[in-house]
Amino acid sequence: MRRLLPHPLLTVTLAILWLLLVNQLSAGHVVLGALLGWLIPFATSDFWPEQIRIRHPLALLRYLAVFLYDIVRGSFQVAALILRGPTRLRPAFIQVPLVLRTDLAISLLANTISLTPGTVSAWLSEDRRTLIVHTLDTGDAAALVTEIKQRYEAPLKQIFEGSE
Amino acid sequence: MIDLLLSILILTGAIFTFIGSLGLARLQDFYTRLHGPTKATTLGVGCLLIASALYFSIREEGISLHEVLVTLFLFITAPVSAHLLAKAALHLKLKSLAPPPAQGSDTPPGTH
Numbered sequence: 001m002r003r004l005l006p007h008p009l010l011t012v013t014l015a016i017l018w019l020l021l022v023n024q025l026s027a028g029h030v031v032l033g034a035l036l037g038w039l040i041p042f043a044t045s046d047f048w049p050e051q052i053r054i055r056h057p058l059a060l061l062r063y064l065a066v067f068l069y070d071i072v073r074g075s076f077q078v079a080a081l082i083l084r085g086p087t088r089l090r091p092a093f094i095q096v097p098l099v100l101r102t103d104l105a106i107s108l109l110a111n112t113i114s115l116t117p118g119t120v121s122a123w124l125s126e127d128r129r130t131l132i133v134h135t136l137d138t139g140d141a142a143a144l145v146t147e148i149k150q151r152y153e154a155p156l157k158q159i160f161e162g163s164e
Numbered sequence: 165m166i167d168l169l170l171s172i173l174i175l176t177g178a179i180f181t182f183i184g185s186l187g188l189a190r191l192q193d194f195y196t197r198l199h200g201p202t203k204a205t206t207l208g209v210g211c212l213l214i215a216s217a218l219y220f221s222i223r224e225e226g227i228s229l230h231e232v233l234v235t236l237f238l239f240i241t242a243p244v245s246a247h248l249l250a251k252a253a254l255h256l257k258l259k260s261l262a263p264p265p266a267q268g269s270d271t272p273p274g275t276h
Binding site: 020021023024072074078082085086089092093110111112115122123134136 | 183186191193206208226230233250251253260261
């Protein structure tokens with residue numbers, strides 16, 4: 001099974017991507033999409049050493065909702081900060097200790113941090129246990145670290161790594 | 165009615181993109197500047213894309229879903245480029261308003 005279909009999830013994603021790209025739903029394109037989705041993972045298997053497993057699809061949906069809400073909320077905050085004037089910013093580097101272990105979960109966390117306004121992930125330590133994040137305006141660094149861990153890291157751990 | 169909604173979306177998108185660029189011009193060091201453009205793409209371009217999807221879904225046959233792809237690719241690439249820029253900046257030890265992270269075994273590189 002693993003030989004024939006190394007990454008089922010990637011296959012489905014690629015097939016859907018193909019249908020979105022051609023922007024039409026016909027039998028021919030479904031077949032072509034499925035074929036591409038089946039072949040491309042073989043060519044890129046070196047980039048996906050781990051099997052991806054989504055353990056909690058519902059938690060993933062909730063995570064996406066929180067993520068979208070935070071983008072909107074954070075955009076307004078950053079817009080306000082920029083308009084208020086650059087001199088009053090309190091930028092800082094904060095260190096987020098990671099409990100995530102899989103590459104995919106860590107990259108998703110780093111991407112989430114960068115996309116939610118006000119924070120950019122800047123550095124991942126070599127042992128992959130600390131993520132250094134640059135923030136635009138920090139009042140309480142410890143509180144922000146706690147927020148990132150509870151709001152993003154905990155659900156990601158639940159979704160991709162299960163609770164061990 | 166729909167025109168009004170579209171105009172509001174496009175204006176909101178434009179305003180956020182503008183504020184993002186303003187941040188790029190006004191902020192003082194490389195790291196804070198990085199926040200402006202990465203953020204503008206998220207909400208500003210998001211609004212523009214929703215407007216585009218609505219417009220083409222209404223004016224033409226069928227639903228337009230290309231915008232979903234644009235969003236997806238943007239959400240994958242924007243944070244990666246921002247991360248690499250920040251990482252390169254840390255590596256080069258650019259001037260920073262915030263005290264740079266402490267040097268240690270698991271923090272950014274010491275001297276080469």
